[in-house]
Amino acid sequence: EDQVTQSPEALRLQEGESSSLNCSYTVSGLRGLFWYRQDPGKGPEFLFTLYSAGEEKEKERLKATLTKKESFLHITAPKPEDSATYLCAVPVRSQGNLIFGKGTKLSVKP
Amino acid sequence: NAGVTQTPKFRILKIGQSMTLQCTQDMNHNYMYWYRQDPGMGLKLIYYSVGAGITDKGEVPNGYNVSRSTTEDFPLRLELAAPSQTSVYFCASSYTEAFFGQGTRLTVV
Numbered sequence: 001e002d003q004v005t006q007s008p009e010a011l012r013l014q015e016g017e018s019s020s021l022n023c024s025y026t027v028s029g030l031r032g033l034f035w036y037r038q039d040p041g042k043g044p045e046f047l048f049t050l051y052s053a054g055e056e057k058e059k060e061r062l063k064a065t066l067t068k069k070e071s072f073l074h075i076t077a078p079k080p081e082d083s084a085t086y087l088c089a090v091p092v093r094s095q096g097n098l099i100f101g102k103g104t105k106l107s108v109k110p
Numbered sequence: 111n112a113g114v115t116q117t118p119k120f121r122i123l124k125i126g127q128s129m130t131l132q133c134t135q136d137m138n139h140n141y142m143y144w145y146r147q148d149p150g151m152g153l154k155l156i157y158y159s160v161g162a163g164i165t166d167k168g169e170v171p172n173g174y175n176v177s178r179s180t181t182e183d184f185p186l187r188l189e190l191a192a193p194s195q196t197s198v199y200f201c202a203s204s205y206t207e208a209f210f211g212q213g214t215r216l217t218v219v
Contacts (some may be wrong), residue, residue, distance in 0.1 A: 045210070
């Protein structure tokens, strides 16, 4: 069964304190892994797509990496405006839709 | 370029009432989806469509119906609202990555 698990559920950081979020997946024939950011009361906002093990993508203070079993979202020197819930998702082969993890709620305190 | 637009943003329904959640996209995407999001449960797929005239059930379709008469529009119908349908509903469309609307917060009382 295709499955996506994110950890930790919540993460509290001080401004400037770097850390990583984990997304582990079980899927037959990975066709991409997607990272989204979701702010309260808003829809998920696309961040990155990774397609193959070893691939990395960067955007400002965020860097996403992918292995054969998991993906990491590294946050370097975070700012309070990085506070949000971060979701990862993988496509389901038979349907074309995404299955999502439950997310990591990141809080960055000044 | 508006992306994915959902209406209404908020709605309160009484048990047994019906309503349609509207979703339209202007990116000419063939794939469209309806998800619901409940606290601590993540996003669950209700229905999806791979193109005009084609729809299929997702993980949690009971109590809902959809139609896809055009590429742009993918409305979600609740026929007999129940408290279990209290949730936040998101519509999305995709070519590769999915783009989401801002959501409809529905409360059934």
